[in-house]
Amino acid sequence: MEIDLESEMKLSRRELRVLLLHEFRLGRKATEATSNICGTMGKDVLSIRTAQHWFHRFKNGNFELDDLPHNGRPLEVDMDLLKQLIEQDPRLTSRCLAERLGCSHITVETHLNELGKTWKYGVWIPHELSPIQLQQRVDACMELITSHRNYQWLHNLIAGDEKWMLYINYTYHRQWLSAGQTGVISNA
The missing domain is CATH 1.10.10.1450 (Arc Repressor Mutant, subunit A)
Known part of the structure; x- marks a missing residue:
């Protein structure tokens, strides 16, 4: 062995x-x-x-082998409280979390990384088009293609799929998310 x-x-x-x-x-x-x-x-x-x-x-004559007590903020945090705060509002920054937990923001980031959380922006959420909206898009594309055949730029025209994005001036906020999890965009 x-x-x-x-x-x-x-x-x-x-x-x-x-x-x-x-x-x-x-x-x-x-x-x-x-x-x-x-x-x-x-x-x-x-x-x-x-x-x-x-x-x-x-x-220099210092034969003390143990670590001396350190000044400053503690390196340990209440993991249950940290999880609870993130679940309540995943957009809290590491500095805000550190202030609430009484530790440094680096400590908070370390523990969030241990939990598998990363700091990401929200994503656009596509919406399904209604049959009327689908038909309006097809009609607009057909009109462009048939009425302006002599313009060369129309040969490069590309039509999209059946999804659309509603244009609202969303505010992007970063969020603490687990691996594979996507964030959401919220109205400001």
Whole structure:
């Protein structure tokens, strides 16, 4: 039975920092430590830049391996409340949602992306033509074709299908939508 070491060895940040401290105490350089750790634990487990950062901290006498508490807004949000807000009004911007949830708009966007939501514009919704409207279009096309045969531009005339778009000055609003879902245009 073959064991895939890369999938078995998921290191926490603290464990990775312990390995870096060990390499530092052995007197190795950051690039060499990165090569050793990545060779043992997995190709992309550590970047040289991260190793350099921690080696710099160790050289300055800072051997604290745990993350310090951060100031600022929380990274976690109430997912149920976020879903509820999006269902009530999918046109709310990430900044408006962040204000209501008490976090940053980047955090809101991250969580919305995790939910499979993307920021899209609404789409035009075609309407079926009535039989009278269909006949009026056919009559107009026939009149153009038969009455102006000597004009060359009429040879390039293209007739459409049985759909029509009602011209109302709609306002386009972006909306948070799931994959495959289409938005709707609303009157302003």
